[in-house]
Amino acid sequence: MSPSRPVQVIAVTGGKGGVGKSNISVNLGIALAEMRRRVVLMDADLGLANIDVLLGLKADKNLSDVLSGQCSLNDIMVTGPAGIKVVPASSGMQQMASLGPQEHGALINAFSELDNQLDVLIVDTAAGITDTVVSFVRAAQEVLVVVCDEPSSITDAYALIKLLNTEYDLFRFRVVANMTRTAQEGQQLYNKLNMVCERFLDVSLQYVGNVPFDENVRKSVQRQKALLEYAPSCKAAQAIRGIAEKVDQWPLPRAARGHLEFFVERLLQTANAGY
Template sequence: MMGFKRRKIMIDNMIHDQASGLRRLAQPSLTKVISVTGGKGGVGKSNVALGLAICIARQDRKVMVLDADLGLANIDVMLGIRPKRNLGHVLTGKCALKDAIVEGPYGIRIIPATSGTRSMTELSYAQHAGLIRAFSSLEEDMDVMLIDTAAGISDMVISFSRAAQDVIVVVCDEPTSITDAYALIKLLSKDHHVQRFKVVANMVRSYREGRELFAKLTFVAERFLNVTLELVACIPLDDKVRQSVKKQKIVVDAFPRSPAALAISSLANKILTWPAPKTPSGHLEFFLERLLNNQAGMGESFGE
């Protein structure tokens, strides 16, 4: 049984250590953190995230991809990689985060998640703290970190989106995709004060269709929410994407001159021009905020 004073000292020390690590990680001059999300599954988030990673890495930038679909990982599968360790091993203390990182095409660094593990989608506050410690100790020198979130509007999707400096919302021309994207934007803006979103119209038949899709989303979002949406790319419907998936490659690598690959490459060039925030708003310090707001709950995890 742990005394109250001892437990409080442990929590205070942990918060201090995490705060220091998060301040290092949140320096915008070091790493630009971009969340690629969408609300609905099947809109092509992972293809977009990995395509951007490869295109940015080709320009001599150091890129890391975090597979944040903690229960249904697919980044490693899409690349034909079989990692021996993943975030599940990190959280259970079986390895350090640096030992779970694997190398993908063009030197991109990949943090793989687990697949088919329900517990990874329902992390406790103590496990969130463990995840922070892992990232705080990471010494990888990265220019860009891309977070490929899970589908839906779960707590983890919201958390990782809040962690980013820029949120890319991938949407396709389906009513459910538009509805789910709006729900995600609404939740992030109303409950978590995220006001700016960059939109990718994916799998569209023409640039005009992409603009019309963006107009549909903008109509409801800007009418009822205090947000600003920016259309940053229209990625065409391209059979080469499907062919690439079968080859366990990304379209920008397998078919670099295909319409979809060229659109993703153009977006990657835009990303490199996006200015980094001058203050560390957003980023991973939201974990610390969460930790501070739930010290009592975390204290219980240590036991009385």
């Protein structure tokens, strides 16, 4: 058997609700799948799972069924547009800190089964700066922070970056400006966040791009279709495809960090450390 190709694990986060993070996660995943990348999208919003709702998918089982040994990870994944696979959110993940060694092993084995079946794992985190959000973000290799033009969005994004930098030594963050009126507005949003981060933190921020405000986004949500499926040539869809092309150029993790076991082990370590 050929050695596993390193898997890119990307956490999409925002520090607050309402910034369009889940829409970015879903459509970025679809755009990468259109580029022939094998994509798994993990809904990590344990309180308000919404990926299946956004895509009009019906999930009968979730991760807690895998942990209880009732089925494999392959059994619970549902197929979305462009062939992306969705791991439905599970309230069982909230008990990560109290999992026994057997359940730890089950979770790691469940993900390692997928090693040769995917290129990118996108983790759509919950809103806010909860312990669970921090766990998922710390376990990922790339952190994509979504911001929009609201004072609280910049404030909360900064608070999340500050916590991850000062408490957990994360220093590299990618930034997407969402729902912008102009490309210039997106750049200004990034500049604002970068200025305060440079002043007070030891971090490296990289601007990935902006997604313009587009009425098609709201319409696609109402119809429970992904934007790239509902209005594939609209401005927001084109912008997301441009971002996907940049994401596809990000360096792959070194083999030692590149297996899904690393992601899950790190996730369990952070859970058991209280985060």
